[in-house]
Amino acid sequence: AQTVTQSQPEMSVQEAETVTLSCTYDTSESNYYLFWYKQPPSRQMILVIRQEAYKQQNATENRFSVNFQKAAKSFSLKISDSQLGDTAMYFCAYTNIAGTALIFGKGTTLSVSS
Amino acid sequence: DAMVIQNPRYQVTQFGKPVTLSCSQTLNHNVMYWYQQKSSQAPKLLFHYYDKDFNNEADTPDNFQSRRPNTSFCFLDIRSPGLGDAAMYLCATSRAILAGQETQYFGPGTRLLVL
Numbered sequence: 001a002q003t004v005t006q007s008q009p010e011m012s013v014q015e016a017e018t019v020t021l022s023c024t025y026d027t028s029e030s031n032y033y034l035f036w037y038k039q040p041p042s043r044q045m046i047l048v049i050r051q052e053a054y055k056q057q058n059a060t061e062n063r064f065s066v067n068f069q070k071a072a073k074s075f076s077l078k079i080s081d082s083q084l085g086d087t088a089m090y091f092c093a094y095t096n097i098a099g100t101a102l103i104f105g106k107g108t109t110l111s112v113s114s
Numbered sequence: 115d116a117m118v119i120q121n122p123r124y125q126v127t128q129f130g131k132p133v134t135l136s137c138s139q140t141l142n143h144n145v146m147y148w149y150q151q152k153s154s155q156a157p158k159l160l161f162h163y164y165d166k167d168f169n170n171e172a173d174t175p176d177n178f179q180s181r182r183p184n185t186s187f188c189f190l191d192i193r194s195p196g197l198g199d200a201a202m203y204l205c206a207t208s209r210a211i212l213a214g215q216e217t218q219y220f221g222p223g224t225r226l227l228v229l
Binding site for chain 2 (some may be wrong): 004009036042044098
């Protein structure tokens with residue numbers, strides 16, 4: 001069975017700094033998708049970034065980028081120039097190439113302070 | 115402009131008293147999902163509808179059921195809530211069924227408290 005592990009329950013960072021959130025996963029599949037979702041306090045979860053396993057290039061979305069290491073089954077999220085609005089719970093998620101379900105990690109609570 | 119709406123945001127029920135949580139969407143998506151998110155745990159998929167086709171996850175307890183009377187609405191029914199069912203319940207939608215290719219849009223969740 002596929003699993004997703006986020007080993008950092010909480011992290012904190014100052015505004016304008018860079019922070020990296022860790023995620024590892026376990027699967028026997030060769031093709032799959034990985035995601036980072038953001039859940040701000042009392043607001044809905046939104047997709048931050050998506051990575052297709054068969055693509056070598058790391059996905060980026062503005063200040064958000066990933067470091068995808070397929071052999072190591074690692075998928076970390078880097079947030080550059082952190083902003084107060086980045087304060088949220090961040091979930092790493094996995095799905096098979098033809099999967100219907102997202103398998104989530106337990107999340108990392110990120111606090112950005114001024 | 116809200117896209118996935120969940121009501122109420124907080125629900126208190128009594129042990130064993132049936133409760134219904136509701137979800138509506140303005141996206142006209144074909145797929146609607148219900149996730150359970152317990153404190154400090156990962157969100158876990160309970161079931162999903164693809165149009166009118168209901169798909170239950172293998173380990174979803176029989177105590178949990180769902181209804182989708184039309185494209186816009188989906189309900190989560192908990193027949194006899196136990197203390198262990200206290201959680202945040204997340205509704206999500208997507209245009210099509212492949213979770214990798216189709217973005218899931220989440221509602222804000224309903225936090226259920228069982229007394």
